[in-house]
Amino acid sequence: MKITSVVVHALNDSTVAGFVDDTTPFEQCSKECFDELDLNADGVLSKEELRSGFGKLLPGIGYVSQPKEELNGLHDEIFERFDADQNGVVDRGEFKELLREIMLGVARGIGGSPVLVALEHGSLLMRAAQHEQNRG
Template sequence: MRLAILNNSTVTQFIEDEETFDGCIGQSFAMLDADGDGALSREELRVGFGRVLPLGSVSDPRKEVADNLFDEIFRRFDSDQNGAIDRQEFKSLSKEMVLAMARGIGDLPVQLAIDRDSFLMRAVEHELERI
């Protein structure tokens, strides 16, 4: 974890830089696509989110919440309904989640502890490169 100061424009400018954002998506997608088949299964996505979110054990009530979350993600972002999320669907999912975080952050700078490999940290690094 690292401390960073950012606001919503830090994040939106990162997403608007299509080349940089697309490269970030490609790296993240490749890390999650454990079997290299070009699509994310529910399990691959669950493992990826599990690195960030403590999902709990099988008997943990949070597991049911996590199961419902993954079901909803697949219903919403598996646009071709093939049971997997391809790179374009993943980009759409990531963009929507990161923009939601940007809206939550707002216009005023905030200090956050963020994972060094997260989209938010990449947005901060993108902003620093532009200075």
């Protein structure tokens, strides 16, 4: 069993949206996340690469516990929506838009009141929390 480093942190919508809106750190995060998922280093993400590592980006939202059929449907929807050029893979720009939309959706879901969240090291929400701490 893998032991993961977890930190409890108070987040609200401005923590997450502020991270997305700060272009340079968010683009760096997007690049790092993309590189982690791009297992064959070909500069694009296949459905299999996305499937193998996507849950690590937002742990704790029940992604990995979903039935395989539901996850396959989710991946199909992601590709249908974010594979803008319909070439069967997600490139860096398309991936950045995917992360942006996910993070802004999470921000809307959290709302303006602080919520205590257990954050895993390296997750997108952990990066948003670190971004806020570094700015404050």
